[in-house]
Amino acid sequence: MSDARAFILDVRSQALLAQAIASAAALGIADALAAGPMAVAELADHCGAKPDPLCRLLRTLAGHGIFAEDDDGRFALTDGAQPLRSDRPDSLYPLLAGEFPSLVWATFGELEAAIRTGDVAFERAHGAPFFDYLAANPRANASFDRAMALVAATEHPLIAASYDFARFGTVADIGGGQGGLLAAILGRYPEVRGLLFDQPQVIDEPAELQAAGLLERCELVGGDFFASVPAGADLYLLKRILHDWDDAEAIAILRSVRAATGAGGRLAVIDAVMRPGNAPDPNKDLDLNIMALTGGRERTEAEFVALFAAAGFALDAVRPLPPPATLSIVEARPQ
Numbered sequence: 001m002s003d004a005r006a007f008i009l010d011v012r013s014q015a016l017l018a019q020a021i022a023s024a025a026a027l028g029i030a031d032a033l034a035a036g037p038m039a040v041a042e043l044a045d046h047c048g049a050k051p052d053p054l055c056r057l058l059r060t061l062a063g064h065g066i067f068a069e070d071d072d073g074r075f076a077l078t079d080g081a082q083p084l085r086s087d088r089p090d091s092l093y094p095l096l097a098g099e100f101p102s103l104v105w106a107t108f109g110e111l112e113a114a115i116r117t118g119d120v121a122f123e124r125a126h127g128a129p130f131f132d133y134l135a136a137n138p139r140a141n142a143s144f145d146r147a148m149a150l151v152a153a154t155e156h157p158l159i160a161a162s163y164d165f166a167r168f169g170t171v172a173d174i175g176g177g178q179g180g181l182l183a184a185i186l187g188r189y190p191e192v193r194g195l196l197f198d199q200p201q202v203i204d205e206p207a208e209l210q211a212a213g214l215l216e217r218c219e220l221v222g223g224d225f226f227a228s229v230p231a232g233a234d235l236y237l238l239k240r241i242l243h244d245w246d247d248a249e250a251i252a253i254l255r256s257v258r259a260a261t262g263a264g265g266r267l268a269v270i271d272a273v274m275r276p277g278n279a280p281d282p283n284k285d286l287d288l289n290i291m292a293l294t295g296g297r298e299r300t301e302a303e304f305v306a307l308f309a310a311a312g313f314a315l316d317a318v319r320p321l322p323p324p325a326t327l328s329i330v331e332a333r334p335q
């Protein structure tokens with residue numbers, strides 16, 4: 001078989017495997033087996049499943065090192081199943097199970113139709129723009145926040161370590177979610193003060209700042225970054241914000257930030273910077289993902305230059321973060 005056929009067939013079967021792993025996480029199988037191996041009937045009873053399909057799910061996953069069946073027909077945890085547990089620091093559960101991952105699965109089913117029509121796949125699947133939907137569905141919003149925090153957890157220490165935040169008195173994280181990035185920065189730079197800005201329902205419980213005990217060094221402001229953001233910070237961060245939006249919306253956000261930025265202020269956009277051409281780049285996969293969810297886009301350096309110019313900023317430098325992060329810090333100053 002040609003390499004091309006083998007590759008495509010492999011990707012096709014991986015799609016079902018991904019759904020199988022997500023189903024196992026959602027059923028809580030790894031949590032149930034944390035106390036020890038269980039027979040399928042007992043496990044099915046515990047997880048609210050039917051024994052035969054559950055057995056076939058586990059048999060499939062066991063062939064990939066996720067769970068293992070013993071000689072007595074009982075299933076047990078393996079190292080490969082540990083990330084499905086919801087109670088471990090290395091848990092992948094928030095990306096696999098819960099309201100937000102379910103929304104994503106249904107969204108991807110609309111990809112072809114969205115490409116034909118130009119619709120946003122999420123809106124076809126769920127009847128509302130992504131952030132409007134989350135604002136109206138608190139459980140989905142909380143599930144999304146947990147997934148974001150998980151993705152960001154490896155990035156935040158890298159960002160704090162690879163950029164000199166000590167130069168800035170106040171760092172404002174615009175759309176900063178639960179405050180994880182500010183927690184990493186304030187934790188590393190004791191002189192810096194933080195300002196966390198996000199939608200009122202998100203800013204309500206900045207779990208990561210609270211957990212780090214850094215709330216007293218941080219002002220919390222709820223609002224809409226299309227309307228305005230608080231003035232006077234020395235550095236404005238926009239991490240994984242511009243990629244959520246199309247160019248007109250991204251320029252509107254940048255204009256809000258520009259209006260708040262004094263002459264000596266700086267902007268650091270932390271986002272994917274796509275390589276031009278055919279080079280393999282995980283950020284191109286991310287581009288398709290964000291197109292389907294929000295109608296946003298990842299951008300090349302040239303596209304950032306154009307966005308900045310339209311909002312009154314000038315690009316200073318693009319600093320790729322060290323692996324495993326795939327994002328870059330894109331620095332700009334007022335024009």
Ligand SMILES: C[S@@+](CC[C@H](N)C(=O)[O-])C[C@H]1O[C@@H](n2cnc3c(N)ncnc32)[C@H](O)[C@@H]1O
Nearest residue numbers: 148152175176177198199202223224225239240
């Ligand atoms: C993709 S998340 C990024 C969160 C965080 N910066 C990170 O990198 O983990 C986008 C954030 O933008 C916030 N957001 C969306 N629309 C907003 C608006 N109109 N005004 C303020 N924040 C908004 C969301 O609540 C969410 O926290």
